[in-house]
Amino acid sequence: MSERAVREIIALIAAELEIPESRLSAASSSDTTPEWDSVGHLNICLAVQDRYGISLDMEAIGELTSITALAGLIDKT
Amino acid sequence: MKTLLLSNINMQPLVALLKPAEVVCGAYNSILMDLVDPESPAASDEFDRVFCLFDTDSLLGDVAFGEEGPDQCETLIAALGQFCNRHPGKIVLAHTFCASTSRWLSFADLAHPQSLRSREAALNERLIALARETANLLLIDLEAIVRRHGEAALMSSTFWYAGRIRYTKQMFRILATTIQQALEAYANRSRKVLVLDLDNTLWGGIVGELGPLDVALSEEGGGRCFRDFQRALKALTKTGVLLAICSKNNAADVDEVFDRNEMMILSREDFASLRVDWQPKPENIVDIANALDLGLDSFVFIDDNPVERALVASTLPEVAVPEFPRRVEDLPQWFSREIVPRYFGKYFIGEEDRNKTAQYRANEVRHTLSANLDLGAFLAELGIECTLHVDSADLVTRAAQMTQKTNQFNLTTRRYQVPDLKRFVDSTDHAVILLDYKDRFGSEGAVGLAILDLPAGRIDTFLMSCRVIGRGVEERIIGKAIELFRQRGIAKMVGEFIPTRKNGLVASFYEGQGFSLVSQAEDGRKLYERIIS
Numbered sequence: 001m002s003e004r005a006v007r008e009i010i011a012l013i014a015a016e017l018e019i020p021e022s023r024l025s026a027a028s029s030s031d032t033t034p035e036w037d038s039v040g041h042l043n044i045c046l047a048v049q050d051r052y053g054i055s056l057d058m059e060a061i062g063e064l065t066s067i068t069a070l071a072g073l074i075d076k077t
Numbered sequence: 078m079k080t081l082l083l084s085n086i087n088m089q090p091l092v093a094l095l096k097p098a099e100v101v102c103g104a105y106n107s108i109l110m111d112l113v114d115p116e117s118p119a120a121s122d123e124f125d126r127v128f129c130l131f132d133t134d135s136l137l138g139d140v141a142f143g144e145e146g147p148d149q150c151e152t153l154i155a156a157l158g159q160f161c162n163r164h165p166g167k168i169v170l171a172h173t174f175c176a177s178t179s180r181w182l183s184f185a186d187l188a189h190p191q192s193l194r195s196r197e198a199a200l201n202e203r204l205i206a207l208a209r210e211t212a213n214l215l216l217i218d219l220e221a222i223v224r225r226h227g228e229a230a231l232m233s234s235t236f237w238y239a240g241r242i243r244y245t246k247q248m249f250r251i252l253a254t255t256i257q258q259a260l261e262a263y264a265n266r267s268r269k270v271l272v273l274d275l276d277n278t279l280w281g282g283i284v285g286e287l288g289p290l291d292v293a294l295s296e297e298g299g300g301r302c303f304r305d306f307q308r309a310l311k312a313l314t315k316t317g318v319l320l321a322i323c324s325k326n327n328a329a330d331v332d333e334v335f336d337r338n339e340m341m342i343l344s345r346e347d348f349a350s351l352r353v354d355w356q357p358k359p360e361n362i363v364d365i366a367n368a369l370d371l372g373l374d375s376f377v378f379i380d381d382n383p384v385e386r387a388l389v390a391s392t393l394p395e396v397a398v399p400e401f402p403r404r405v406e407d408l409p410q411w412f413s414r415e416i417v418p419r420y421f422g423k424y425f426i427g428e429e430d431r432n433k434t435a436q437y438r439a440n441e442v443r444h445t446l447s448a449n450l451d452l453g454a455f456l457a458e459l460g461i462e463c464t465l466h467v468d469s470a471d472l473v474t475r476a477a478q479m480t481q482k483t484n485q486f487n488l489t490t491r492r493y494q495v496p497d498l499k500r501f502v503d504s505t506d507h508a509v510i511l512l513d514y515k516d517r518f519g520s521e522g523a524v525g526l527a528i529l530d531l532p533a534g535r536i537d538t539f540l541m542s543c544r545v546i547g548r549g550v551e552e553r554i555i556g557k558a559i560e561l562f563r564q565r566g567i568a569k570m571v572g573e574f575i576p577t578r579k580n581g582l583v584a585s586f587y588e589g590q591g592f593s594l595v596s597q598a599e600d601g602r603k604l605y606e607r608i609i610s
Contacts, residue, residue: 018093039089042240046090050246061239 001026005071012051013067016043029066041065052077080126081119083108085135087241094253100128105241109149112156120164128256129157129171132243133197134179140196142181150174150200154207161211168263170256171208172219174200178228215263215424217255225414226251255418262422268397269371270349271313271421272362274380275324275331279307279343281405285326285485285543285579289333294340305409307342309417316423317430319349319369319437323361323378325543327485327581328353349437355546355582357452358385359392369437377420382544383518384459391455456548463553464513467561472511472523473498479526479540484579487540488572488586493528506531508561512554514545521545527554534567543582555590559609568610576601 006026013028014021017035030036036044045061048054052074056064064070080095082088083103092100103111103118108131111119119127136149161169176197180186186194201220208216223231231248244252261267276283280303281293293300294307314320320343324331331353335345345351350368352361358380366373373395380386381401390398397420402411423430466472473495480493493501501507512525524545528538536558541551562570572587584603588594592605 016093038240039087042087042236042242043090043093045239046236046242046246046249056235058235058239061235 001068001071002075005075006067009048009067009070009074012047013044013070016040016047024067026067026071029068031065036065044070048074078126079124080128081111081124082128082130083111083119084130084132086132086243088130090242090244090246090249091130091252094249095256098257109152109156112153112160115163119160125166126168126170127160129153129169130252131171133174133176136174137176137193137196140191140193154200154204157204157214158207158211161214165213168213168215168260170215170217170259171204172217173204175219175223177232215259217259222248222251222255258418258422259424262418262424265425267422268318268377268420269375270319270321270365270369270377271310272321272323272365272376272378272396273310274382274385275322275326275334275353277381277405278379278401279303279310280334283543284330284334286482289330289336289338292334292338294338296340299406300340302406302408304340304342306412309409309412311342311347313417313421314347314434315431316421316426317433318421319371319434320347321350321352321365321369322348323352323358323365323380325355325358325546326353327579329581330579346438347434349434357388357547359389359452362389362393362396377416379416384516384544387459387518388452388455391458392452458517459548460517461548461550462515463550465553465557466511466513467557468502468509469511470499470502473502473509475523476509476511476526479523480538483526483540483542484577485543485582486546487538487577487580488536488583489538489575490577490580491528491538493538501528507537508558510554510557510561512550514548514550525550525554527558529558529561531561531565531567533571534562534565534569535571536573539572539586551586551590562609568608570607570609572605572607574601574603574605 010021010024013036014024017033017040019033019035024033030041042061045056045064048064048070049056054077060073064073078099080098080100081103082092082100085106085108087105089102092102101124108129111117112129114120118124131153133150136153138148140148157169157171174197176193180193182189182192186192205216208214226247231245231251232243233245236242236245273279276292281300282291284292294303295301296304310320334341350365352365354361362376362378363373366376373393376396378386378389378396378398379401380389383401386398386401389396399416399419402408477493477495477498480491484490498509501509508529508531510527510529511523514521514524521542521544524542526538526540527536529535530537539554541554559570572592574584574587576584587603587605590607592607595604595606597603
């Protein structure tokens with residue numbers, strides 16, 4: 001997982017959830033961030049799909065609930 | 078001003094995209110209850126706008142799969158009508174029914190009595206009829222959006238099953254833009270005047286060079302895109318938008334196009350105002366605004382030339398100046414899909430709109446020009462770089478071509494071939510000055526040429542591309558000519574003007590460059606001198 005990917009994902013999530021980036025770190029996930037609820041999570045996934053031109057499947061949406069998982073995904077794209 | 082968004086699916090991702098409007102989502106799947114219940118949030122004074130953005134497949138329920146039976150679409154139409162009547166002060170925005178293309182009847186769908194297609198058409202007919210008689214029901218065409226961008230790009234089954242989100246991010250963005258534009262149109266806040274350039278905008282090519290009948294404007298071939306653009310402009314005038322022309326051209330050339338070119342869709346009468354001259358465009362646009370008595374904030378300016386666009390955008394910031402499409406073949410669609418909804422969206426079109434142009438033409442009043450334009454500052458920011466080449470053997474082909482093709486800004490219109498230019502370049506009695514122009518918008522290449530007869534102190538040829546008029550380029554060439562003449566010990570420089578049908582633009586050019594008139598022949602030829610010792 002690259003530092004660049006973590007930085008990009010933190011910026012994207014902060015924008016989607018409308019929270020300051022300082023609230024997020026590489027260790028953040030939906031469990032540690034109250035605003036990252038089910039609606040927030042779908043917004044994040046829509047944004048990731050749009051920004052990186054990828055098509056997520058339902059299983060992936062269920063698993064991509066942490067910064068680590070999302071940054072790992074965009075490293076692969 | 079607050080908006081309640083009602084839906085039977087998850088439309089949450091749209092909320093952030095509608096900012097700065099304050100939008101709140103209603104309870105999930107309570108669209109019908111919210112419209113009918115007098116105690117619902119939709120009915121409360123808190124919201125003055127209600128958006129009903131629904132999923133047609135969900136409303137159709139089992140009907141979509143061939144079962145007869147009541148669906149919720151009829152109920153929704155009735156509920157919308159009732160709600161709008163009960164709350165005339167609220168604006169209700171809804172869209173047409175648009176079922177997905179999943180058809181349980183496959184190829185039989187069109188002919189079958191329970192066809193989804195005919196069901197959808199019947200529902201839309203009723204919904205549209207309701208909107209026509211309900212002033213506060215604003216309807217947008219969802220079917221048109223899906224048709225344009227494609228179901229595959231706009232719908233997502235993954236997000237549908239993961240969280241009842243029907244659309245992709247792209248669709249949410251398109252919906253947000255469409256809703257904002259529709260509300261602007263509904264509030265009658267669209268712009269009123271479209272100012273157009275002529276060459277390479279209303280027709281292809283430069284009329285001053287090609288002639289009135291040979292500009293690209295036709296029913297066959299590539300010139301068709303300009304004709305179609307004119308058709309779209311003509312249609313726009315019927316919606317109450319005024320057209321105006323602002324073009325750097327000889328008025329006589331443009332008159333000829335209007336009088337003689339049968340491919341023109343637009344006639345003079347379609348324009349509320351015409352400015353065809355060599356004045357800076359911002360001055361002409363201010364002049365048009367004064368004449369029509371309309372504010373610059375109701376103006377849009379379309380021109381293919383990026384420098385003209387930047388000049389207008391920087392000196393008249395209220396005027397909307399959209400980018401021009403990269404390919405001319407995109408011109409008609411770019412105009413009707415992007416420019417019209419963005420600047421000239423209409424929701425109501427009345428009888429008076431059809432005749433607006435005539436009305437404004439009759440009333441054109443002259444006001445004093447009170448604009449405070451700073452063209453000097455714009456030119457300074459343009460970052461103009463001129464490079465002068467003297468007797469460059471590499472450029473003879475280009476130089477010969479310029480003498481062949483340049484008609485308007487051409488003092489003597491002497492046509493030369495490549496061997497002539499080679500001779501001038503090699504001879505010590507002649508000098509060939511070529512000027513390359515570039516600015517922050519890019520390079521125009523060679524735009525100016527002078528051929529000097531050195532022993533005689535005579536400027537044999539002086540020509541320039543009209544694209545760079547008014548940017549101080551002429552002075553650079555004259556300056557170089559003076560330098561070269563002085564080196565030969567010449568104290569008096571001679572300039573000529575030989576009139577043609579097309580070079581009226583430069584009839585007084587030498588007067589403006591410090592020359593004095595020595596003689597004028599009967600055929601209009603003029604001879605000038607300027608002391609340079």
